[in-house]
Amino acid sequence: MVKRCVIIGGDAAGMTAASTLRRRRGDAAEVVVIERGGWTSYSACGIPYWIAGDVASAEDLVARSPAEHRERGIDVRLGWEATSLDVAARTVTAIGPDGSRVDEPYDELLIATGARPRTPDVPGADAEGIVGIKTLDDGEAFAAELDRRRPERVVIIGGGYIGVEMAETCVRRGLHTSVIDRNDGPLKILDPELGAQVAEKMAKDGVHLRFSTELTGFDVDDAGRVSGVRLAEDRLDADLVIVAAGVVPNAGLATAAGLPQGDSGGIRVDATQRVADGVWAAGDCIETHHRITGSPAFLPLGTHANKQGLIAGENIAAVLGGDQPDHRFPGVVGTAITQFGDLQIGATGLNTAQAAAAGFDVVSATIESTTITGYMPGAEPITVRMTGDRRTGRVLGGQILGGAGSTKRVDTIATALWHEATLEDVMMSDLSYVPPISGVWDPVQIAARAVISQGRA
């Protein structure tokens, strides 16, 4: 008998699961994907670069189109929104683009509903011209806004990864760009001294930064359009506002059906990505296991969504075939990188404050080195800050800023974290060296050594 899997959400997690399921079960599994937007399998992370002009069109960000998925036997339904679940009856209710309503039965359900930008709870927040950029549909609306309205002054609410990336995009588009944040610097995943380096670079490249400030509301013109951003002390003119103050998991559908939600707001899953009997979840809508703190964490990133989608797909395939789910998502260590102009920015694990909060006996050190051997042409500065536990000598995290070739070194630290390596392990590891590509001691090793010395002092 053909079994039926319904997947809600057609981006990274959902479509990876759908493809995996088709690959494993073939025609023995019917796979239905309900996607409220107009796209599947796209790179949301590429939106800033498309809008900046690095990528010609939105289509270029699409890894696999709905038509391509359909050719592979996946029943993709665009413009349909799932409105409720009945986990006892195993049905999803969805409303189509024409307003029609259907109850879709399923044997197994995957919730991959993603996350949405956090909306500021201040007056005027629903004015036109205040946009969040999360989906490719959001990106298209934003691009259209830029082309049609020709805004001159943009204010970005939030100096996290998306805020920093959109600030670069807006500066490159020639817009007068401001970033406001209640924190005292950008990218709170970085320790303050490294955050300050990023802020300096952003200011140098023309971004107006307003940190340690509070958004109090938006000025709205007679046409209902945003005209300014009000702060605790003053106001900024704005033709356009980008809300990049974090995202919240789209967990409402799940929680309304009585499915468990974590403290972070994400749907709670086990290591197999299962939420409850017959229900699975993956991607930005869930909370996941943080290998260093040992606690659940809400870290909505494309890398995790892809892997969780794969695990969910494998396990749903197993269950539909009458087997036990035997794939486990091993968790995350908190890796994230970005760039602003020619400054690469990366971090993994816990920063100093996070490590202290998690109860470690924290010791951190920062070193300055060069991306390649110092005497070679093209050597650029690199800053590495590393954090360890004084008691055990264990690596807890690392942060890297620098020129080309800097941040992929975060992966060395991420892999060390994965295996609960010590600082000594990292320092003595057999890392690669040739003068035009790296120094004889990789900057990551120099940093590990500095933390060891610091810990002894």
Added chain:
Amino acid sequence: MVKRCVIIGGDAAGMTAASTLRRRRGDAAEVVVIERGGWTSYSACGIPYWIAGDVASAEDLVARSPAEHRERGIDVRLGWEATSLDVAARTVTAIGPDGSRVDEPYDELLIATGARPRTPDVPGADAEGIVGIKTLDDGEAFAAELDRRRPERVVIIGGGYIGVEMAETCVRRGLHTSVIDRNDGPLKILDPELGAQVAEKMAKDGVHLRFSTELTGFDVDDAGRVSGVRLAEDRLDADLVIVAAGVVPNAGLATAAGLPQGDSGGIRVDATQRVADGVWAAGDCIETHHRITGSPAFLPLGTHANKQGLIAGENIAAVLGGDQPDHRFPGVVGTAITQFGDLQIGATGLNTAQAAAAGFDVVSATIESTTITGYMPGAEPITVRMTGDRRTGRVLGGQILGGAGSTKRVDTIATALWHEATLEDVMMSDLSYVPPISGVWDPVQIAARAVISQGRA
């Protein structure tokens, strides 16, 4: 009482140990360095780039000059050659630049005599114009040769790392450059299919390659200078020959004194870098512990020399202070990278043949991807080949070829190897992603996944 450490050899291993010893013991330890050449603490790996013109002068390759070491209280004696050891009497006999001979007493001795190019055992091998390039003195002699003789045709004996690097240097200097090797491709650390990619790139950039051939001798003109290279089948004209057919450890001083030598020819040390009571060794003259095969290996690289010198320095400091040596060199995993033009080349761990020879149930797979997300400008091809053990799922090695940003990814695999990671670990690790720097699945993860699929097939 002031104790005395004599160190033979003033490059990476020797001077790192000397500096460590001064730092730990201060004036309580007298540190004498006997160096037969004219330089200390230089980057031999930088010689090809200096000769190519990337680096202005030989001095730029020197991390710390003899004068700087002397200022730090290290008694550096240049132009002195150690000729014999008496380990019972604890003395080193050395001959100075003026032919004078001294017996230097020591409390602890460090042998850091490095390695020398392997000389081909064929007629004419002692002709003028046949050079090996290992020390900075060699590099200076070679540079002078190029400037004075203006050779037009250079033949490089050996297609290993040094051969490949010197081939690039010679092509950039406008020389007609040939590389000969008895193997069927360059860089035998690579599996043949990747070696072939390197050969293709070298040929495209103007290097004449002659693989699977045997050097039978050199033609020598009436002035005693090389004029050609004789091969099994034919001959090549040559104004200059670079011998890059591997190096052999300078272990003669040690073995003549009855100290133990491994099968590789390197001096045998324990994990503390100790050879025997009162005698230590580090760097290119020793054999070291290979963490994957579990066997001794001769892997003469600057990265290991620096770390072993540090360990030796720490342990000699401890012993001179009456303590037990408590620093251990943890071994190597076989990491090495280089580049030819804009092609980065790297490997770590065991290749397919090495893994099979070591008794593993080998499975390898190769993937083609891009250095950054495919839709971004600047994405360049990257090839990753990975090797694992079918029985345990353990990673055994990785090889990477590609554009800028490719080979530092070897460090991810090297770190995984360090911790005996599985392919699954690598595939599911929390590696970094942002479109302008990496794809959402790092190419290393795509390769790990390919090996897993291959292993199941």
